[in-house]
Amino acid sequence: MADTTVSKVSDTPRTSVGRDGVLNVAARLFREQGYGAVSLRKIAEAAGIKASSIYYHFGSKDEIVAAVLDAGIEAVHESMRQAIAVLPTDTGAEAALRAAIGAHLRALLEVSDYSSANVRIFGQVPQSVRDANLPTRRAYEAEWDALLSRLQKNGALQRDVDIRRLRLMLIGALNATLEWFDPDRGSAEALSRTYADVFLNGILER
């Protein structure tokens, strides 16, 4: 078995997890266990250092969780932006919405511990930390509202639906999958298709 973690030849410390290493571990633990259940000692242990060493990289626990929350929205936002950007210019309303739903769900369920941690712990962190994350969230929400408004102007969406409410319903429904999604029961890709089908056409036989 070849060793995958190559040791430096110099005298630099063997284990230098660094700020990003701490952050990656924190995001994963927050996603798995929630905010209150994850102490600095747990993060440190999982990162292979001592709790006090974390204070070299961050000034407080709040600073860590704030960084995780912001990175989580950035990741899902970038995922959606990318999915929309690669569409041909003549892409229809249905396809655009399907792409956005797929991007959000993939970021949450497959790609980013940061995005899933954000959804999982946002309601558990101190008010001040929530407030700090709000500007980043607003930007992502604006992206959705812009997409939905475009579809509505094109006549694809019903004229009387409230865009803000529709966005809250849609993102809320997608985020809820975190509580029960099981890759053994079907892929995130298949799930995103089902969500798009239901939201676009409903479940009634016609």
Place this chain on the structure above:
Amino acid sequence: MADTTVSKVSDTPRTSVGRDGVLNVAARLFREQGYGAVSLRKIAEAAGIKASSIYYHFGSKDEIVAAVLDAGIEAVHESMRQAIAVLPTDTGAEAALRAAIGAHLRALLEVSDYSSANVRIFGQVPQSVRDANLPTRRAYEAEWDALLSRLQKNGALQRDVDIRRLRLMLIGALNATLEWFDPDRGSAEALSRTYADVFLNGILER
């Protein structure tokens, strides 16, 4: 101003909140602040007693939160059962599903601190507490699956949708409203109508 809390004439303690009083306060605080942020001292203070007095009524914090979780499912289950029971026997599939959606949303947003606390903190409590709540949850889920299966057999629902997945999507979407519902922006009743419209018929113009 007339005094609304009448003092007993006998020598019984003026303040006897009792087990139910502690439980009511606990449910409200859990709903508002989450599991980790609510200590026994906070519950006691809000109930007007000392933290140690709680141990006369409950053996541990886990016992309190377990009681809150079970009562929360019982409340929303009873709300849904009642809403279905009062329907005329010739009620159509659409109306039955609308009634169930309305009952779930009302229990969550208007009626029960226990039900909203359950949704809010289930993912935050220790595994053992979650496990203890599972049988009660399974019974409620079975009620939904029975309703959805009936609609599918009647031909009202599409034949190819997976009942379990549909139930998870539906309840997940409804539960997510807890994070953003604001009574100043519209009633729970109106919101439940919107959810039924979207799930039954989708959002596309037709």
Place this chain on the structure above:
DNA sequence: GTCTATAGTTCGATAGAC
């Protein structure tokens, strides 16, 4: 950049008086 040691706080829980 990580360590040891520890200060200071808050927590769940128990013992025993009334």
Place this chain on the structure above:
DNA sequence: GTCTATCGAACTATAGAC
């Protein structure tokens, strides 16, 4: 049924050596 008093554990955060 509620109180006072307290224990032991776990937490965030700081100080200072290497």
